[in-house]
Ligand SMILES: Nc1ncnc2c1ncn2[C@@H]1O[C@H](COP(=O)(O)OP(=O)(O)O)[C@@H](O)[C@H]1O
């Protein structure tokens with residue numbers, strides 16, 4: 331993809347994205363209590379943790395959907411307060427949300443360009459008709475890249491299956507990302523074939539120089555797909571290791587925290 335070529339010029343000043351000691355409370359619930367991760371360009375980081383560990387919350391903080399109560403985000407080593415999703419997008423960061431964030435009443439093509447309309451208007455100038463044609467072609471191309479054929483990108487998202495919607499969310503993120511992609515359980519609604527394609531897409535995105543964070547409960551797959559694994563337990567990062575240095579049993583133990591007794595302090 332065109333926009334990816336610019337990555338080569340990016341200064342390599344530390345990890346593309348770093349979250350350090352992130353805290354987040356919802357009322358009296360401590361969703362995050364010292365969550366950290368680091369992911370470099372060209373690397374896949376799997377973020378693993380039990381339900382409620384804080385994975386989605388951490389993702390939403392990195393992509394500007396939520397503001398943290400404490401801790402620091404750094405992009406290429408620079409401390410950055412991500413003010414909004416748009417701000418993160420301006421930093422080249424795209425997100426596949428667990429709840430997908432598609433607009434059900436818009437077409438597939440419109441969803442692929444959702445929120446980029448100002449840019450389209452600027453680029454489109456006086457020929458909006460041509461614009462729409464280009465938009466549909468680009469959307470179809472991106473969808474083919476994740477292995478789905480919907481017949482037409484003019485179909486309304488409401489008519490599509492959960493798996494098709496998930497594939498659209500992945501294709502959209504891959505299409506727009508310039509530096510990083512965050513994927514929150516991107517294969518949860520997918521069948522075997524589609525899941526394999528999304529895993530291939532994740533690997534090739536990293537091979538093209540993107541930093542990829544993927545949340546998944548498929549630990550064996552993450553151990554083979556990811557370069558590094560970050561494990562979140564009760565809002566805190568308890569491990570961040572090279573995948574090659576971890577076994578499935580170790581990951582499960584770190585994730586669940588043994589019998590809990592040795593944790594008491
Ligand atoms: N908007 C919210 N309001 C209140 N509690 C929330 C909200 N979002 C998440 N939580 C709570 O924060 C904790 C972490 O949630 P989440 O980040 O969704 O975990 P995970 O994605 O690892 O399953 C959970 O206890 C969850 O119930």
Ligand SMILES: [Mg+2]
Pocket residue numbers: 385386387428514
């Ligand atoms: Mg979640």
